[in-house]
Amino acid sequence: MKLRFPRFDRNESVSAATPAPMTEPETSQPPTESEAPILGPDELALLNAAALDYLRGLSLEDIQRRVDAVSVDEIETEAGIETASKLLEDEGIVIVRDFLDQTQLKSADGAIARVVNALEASSPERNYEDDDILVQSAERVATSYTAMASHQKTVATIRRGADAGMVDVFNVDRLAGDERNALRAPFVSEGLLRLIIEGDNPPEAKNLNLYVNRGITHTRGFHADSFGKSLKGFVYLSDVVSLDDGPYCFVRRTHVDGPWRRANQKISELAQAKTESPFIDVGMAIPVLAPRGSLILSDQAGVHRGIPQAAGAERRVLVMRYL
Template sequence: MTNKIERDFTSLKKAVSGIRKSLKQGSDIDDVYSRLNALEVRLNSQLEVMSKFESIANRTKNAYDELLLTAIKKNSLPDEVFFDIAQAPDVRKISDALSQNGICIIRDETIVELARNAQSEMNDFLEKVKDDISKKIYTELDDVIIDGVDEIKGGHNGRAGQDKAVLHVRGGADDGLVDVFNADRIFPSLAAIKEGLRTGYVKDVIDRAIPGMEFENINVYINKGVTKTRGFHYDSRSPVVKIFIVLTDVPDHSYGPYCYELGSHLDEVTIEESFSGIGFTSFRKNDAYFSNYKNVIACLGKVGDIVISYQHGSHRGFPQSPDRTRMMGVQVLRPKKP
């Protein structure tokens, strides 16, 4: 199919070149119009072929995504990536697991109360600003800016760089996800969790696994009935780490758990190819166009669990049931600037 399209486009280019030549040579205008009409017919035919090809590609990708979601449900979280702080695991062991798999999950009962308090603070906050959110326009309140429809310039960095917390409702592939930038400014319990991450064993794990990373802003993701999520993808070619703090129980897949392809951060060739784009198929730039179904897992868990994830590995969110809610604190780390 691809070779045929390439041949047809080459032929169309020759036709256009011939028409241009005729115009320069002062050919009969009726002849030129006739050739233009013939070219239009061929272009419409070609567009129809491409439309069919795109439709097939979309259906294929959707079916592939569904198969991966089925695999995620069947695959269990391997013991090698789960650690319970109550068992006093060695930082070296956690760090090695992170380096090998690109992800690890840590159960830490000491932050459960803080996590539950943060959840309560967020629920109160969302109730207070729900009318402002529904307006979908830029609104500046005493302690937070509501972004409206991407009105703050500069994307992620623009929102993170504001003097206040910023509430942003995503669209597109993650339609409905609420992203609160610099959430520690309005949620005291999250500020306490943030301080613990930056001074405790989590920092030691990351420093050993991937030295030279720098803590950036901490956000909160709030998913309420987000039934459509982007498929497996990479956030970056170069190392980026996210620490997810689970703020609501995620006992099963209906809650929309974070999902990861184990070891995918090590496949530099596939990562690079994903960022090159896949032409006019339904794959977007930095989509993972291949995932090993044996290695895709979901991070089910409890309030207070900590998930450390390499974002230069393949990951996605699992689609939620319409009546489910999931909240997660999100601490970003990037390489220190020289």
């Protein structure tokens, strides 16, 4: 079943509100007590709580209005590309409905089945490894982002820290067999690359990852990945129709410098990660509720987070990083 959003003018403003107070895996050792940041996880969670409470109080109609304000139906025509490009430039995010077709979704499902089988063969006490995939649970074999991205096998890492329990699968397309190229093809389509190209330097699509969230009730708060332009494409492989599903949430227009960014930069000097951004204009936040197959393209210099899920919920997302 596909979720359809009512149409609104994309220039229509989102609901006003009083401002309230998809990340690389963390692989560093936790700080010692003497090195511990003043703003630790509990303090950051407290600062993020007001924004989360506000978002949970939104009506479905309001969330749909916010999603529709940054959405397009296609990026295969000149008009579609022009509209999407302006949204990405101005807002830092664009959503493309029905980006993957049923054949492409079926290819993704086959790769996911391989991942699920491997996850079920692992445990918190032991890793799992076969000819095609390594599941890192008890012990980290590949200990950095680069090592996981360049490993000869698909690497599924069960995250620790702020997103504890989330599974990040590097190069999931390798598990699609003969359909691997078909699974990557939409992420390097002419329409998409024209949308994100800058000057004479076309972006390069890097590793294709899969995020699997199963009842992840605590997630990292609002943050940026960096303060330099960094594009990622997210495609929902499961319907995300309520906040309980743990949607991706992006704060419009935070991909460029401004007072909110500068205030958060000062605050995050007290935290371990220097891109924590707990203070946002909640009226600009978009929890992306969308059906399976939808693409979210966003600038990761903008403030974003995954909304905590309800116990028992599951969300699956393909993620392509562009450099």
